[in-house]
Amino acid sequence: QVQLVESGGGLVQAGGSLRLSCAASGRTVSTYAVGWFRQAPGKEREYVIGITQGGLITSYADSVKGRFTISRDNAKNTVYLQMNSLKPEDTAVYYCAAVQTAGLPRLGSQYDYWGQGTQVTVSS
Secondary structure, eight states, rough: OEEEEEOOEEEEEEOOEEEEEEEESSSTTTSSEEEEEEETTTSSOOEEEOOTTTTTTTEEGGGGTTEEEEEETTTTTTEEEOOOOOOGGGGGGEEEEOOOOSSOOOGGGOOOEEEOOOOEEEEO
């Protein structure tokens, strides 16, 4: 079993930055792809960004390209989401998820492990 814990959320003004962390325990996640998803009130959960097990390949939703980056430190069993130039429409609960695969899924149903989420609120 893998346990994931997100942290780093909060309230920020538009144009600001936040860095979210996804800390894993239970197993090393070096062989897991990790994705970040978000869900805003009244909206469906959506894929934001992801990184392969080796960290060489990342994928982004169009809405965050050029603003969000993802990285991982397998020695710390942690994945990071750096969010810059935040917009009010980025407001959501952000979840990290992991699956043991060499690929990089973009569907939530393809992930096996989920964190509890962290709230990000961007004020205008």
